[in-house]
Amino acid sequence: MASRHVNTLSPGDPFRDWLVEEVVGHRLRNKTCSVNVFKYNSSHTVCRYQFRGENFSVMAKFFAEPTGRLKDYNPHKGMMNEYRNLRKAASVINVAKPLAVNKKFNCVLVTEHIPGKSLAWYFSHEEKLYEKLAAVAHMLRQLHENTKSSYNKENEFRNYHDVLDHLKLDHDTRESFNKLLGQWWYSPLLNREHGCMVHRDVTPSNYIFCKGKPYALDFESSWFQAHPVRDLGILSAELKNEFELHKGSGWKAEPYIGNFLWEYSSDEKDFKYITGVLPFFMSIGLLRSARLHQDNYRDYLIKEARECLKAIN
Structure with a gap:
């Protein structure tokens, strides 16, 4: 994620x-060192604080300084939610560990800074992408397996309808989605005994590789009691979207998606189950991306999301 230098802080700040x-x-x-401040583009004010001469940085996210569309929310609650x-997650996988929170400084959460290349970099360069996706798959499996809980199927569908509401689709398109969602609801495919913690914001910029290991960032929107394939579907949609936009065709992502799912799976039976429910969650991922686009490409993503839902069997 790109950043720019915006300030230098001296003792007394x-x-x-x-x-x-x-x-x-x-x-x-040197506790009297000055601190360089680098700002990132994000849904909140997010900055890296680099301590001069120390080869050391931290990240700070200011929840009371939203920069995206969502501005009417409780920043203190958001800060504490991501901290927890x-x-x-840090007890199970590698994350940017939380270091401190402070309500006085615009509800700031301070975490470790993880240096390295993001999964987004490997997406765009298509370099060692099988290897990096496999590492993320193993990490997600570890997160899901070690945070088992009850399962809230209703929440999965409520969220799908929330995404559709946000898109403000025409009546006929919305009704076609509603009909397909009804088929998924009454199908046993999405029924399961256990849910788990999911990262949920499985965008390629939220995975950093440092010394060969993947680290997950940004757990503000993380869920519990969720379906584990949600994370897999979102990342698969991100892959398809990247290849459609920048590599000529979304179909070129298929080998990477297949290998990613295989690496996550425990055996062939598990792989078959995952690929059976993946279209539901991949559809959500495509609609999430559609919120960020306009005109023809937005229409393409909505059409692909609907085609995914039709894959119910």
């Missing part, structure tokens, strides 16, 4: 001094 004195001071040799989600 309240936020810089809080970071040094209460959050990361034990990591610094990160702590839970």
Whole structure:
């Protein structure tokens, strides 16, 4: 994710001094160092704070400074929710560990900064992509297997309808989705005994490879009691979208998607089950992407999402 230098903080700046004195001071040799600030494009103000001369940085996300469409929400609740989600996930997989929260500084969450290349970089360069997707698949399996819980099927469908509401589709298109969703609801395909914690925001920019290991970022929208294939469907949709936009055809993503699902699966029976329910969640992923596009490409994603739902058997 690209960033730009926006400021340099010196001793005496309240936020810089809080970071040094209460959050990361034990990591610094020179506690009087200045701090470079790099800003990222995100749904909130997100900055990296680089401690000069220390070869060390942290990330800060300010929940009371939303920059996206969603502005009417409780920033303190959002801050604490992601803090708890990160702590839970950190007990199971590699994440950007949470270091501190502070309501006074616009509800800030401070985490480790993980240096390295993102999965998005490997998407666009198509370099070692099988290997990197396999690593993410194994990490997601670990997260899902070690956070088993009850399962809330209703929530999966409620979320699907929320995404459709956001798209403001014409009456006939919406009715066609409603009819297909009814078929999925009454099918046993999405029934299961256990749910789990899912990352949910499985975008390629939220996975960083550092020293060969994948790290997951941004657990603000993470869910519990969820279907594990949700994460697989979202990432598969992201792959298809990337190849359609930048590689000539979404079909070129199929070998990567198939291998990603195989690496996640425990055996052939598991792979068959996953591929059976994947279209439902891949459809959600395509509709999520449609919210970010206009005109013909938006229509293409909506059409592909509907075709996915038709794959029910």
